[in-house]
Amino acid sequence: MAPLNAYLLGKRLPDPLPVPSTRTSPPTRDSLSTEGGFLEAWAQGYNVGSLVILILILVLALWHGTFIFVHDPYYGWYLSATATLLFISYFIHNVVSWLKIQPFLPQWGSRLYIISLLCVQPFWIAESWSNFSYFNSLGSDANVHMRPWEALVRDPWWIFTTWKLIDAIKKTYGLKILSLVRINTRFGIMLLCMFLSITFLLTDAAVTAARITASSGINPYWRFALVFKCASDTIFLDDFKSVLDGIVYRKFSSANGTFKIDTEVIVRFIPESVSFDEKRRRGTKNQNRP
Secondary structure, three states, X not given: OOOHHHHHOHHHOOOOOOOOOOOOOOOOOOOOOHHHHHHHHHHHHHHHHHHHHHHHHHHHHHHHHOHHHOXXXXXXXXXXXXXXXXXXXXXXXXXXXXXXXXXXXXXXXXXXXXXXXXXXXXXXXXXXXXXXXXXXXXXXXXXXXXXXXXHHHOOHHHHHHHHHHHHHHHHOOOOOHHHHHXXXXXXXXXXXXXXXXXXXXXXXXXXXXXXXXXXXXXXXXXXXXXXXXXXXXXXXXXXXXXXXXXXXXXXXXXXXXXXXXXXXXEEEOOOOOOOHHHHHHHHHHHHHOO
16 A cells, blocks of 8 residues: 555545535525436445444443343343344444554455454354353353453454554554554544553453453453553544544644654645655755745
8 A cells, every 4th residue: 555645635625626606595405416316326435334333332332331230040141142142243343443443454364354254153163052052051161161262363453454554554554653643633532442441451361361250250450451452443433544534534634734753744625546655855954845
């Protein structure tokens, strides 16, 4: 992926630029143009669809935080049923992560991401059964042996997504993390949630492997990780590339078409046909002008 595309964002700039509207009366449904109608319909569909998916993640994960209120003999049934919903939530979260990071992946990388995710789903089917059997005293202790492996089939995709996002920020956009956070605090909050979630994921894996707690899985760390993962999903609905393109574009606009990157070169909006080295040369020339 060519680094210069992130700065130019040429495809996001309509040609010719639209003339500002002189409308003085409130817009009506009938006054929408065909293009405006299609755009608004797409935007509303995207809005609703994204929120439905995020709500689904939250609702499915919610119930596994309530089984403490259920008494025997229904405790085991309720716990195992809500655990199954939680596992479905994990899968949807990883699919959302794939959709968000996909623009930064080559085609083979995107396919490997989603295919590998699908390949581990039989584990979660077996884990749902082991939960039900173990917590309802049906004579199987498979859950004791399977629980330590959950992190391995749940978290690698999320950790990779976080790493790939950081890598793209540095290589594709030429930005340091702190520089990006100064430009957009909201993006910084999302990164913080991602880092905290991974910290708690690793803590949960270490605690479970070391059997520090009497019962496998009885610790708050994986719950903290879940909360921060869900938080990072909801801060931005769009894919990461669109979000970063928008942030850089707004920074360009606010700086009258210039933007200082970490190499201390001021890069201007220059036609996409110009090579990256030529863009940097022109940017340096513009910087040295009185």
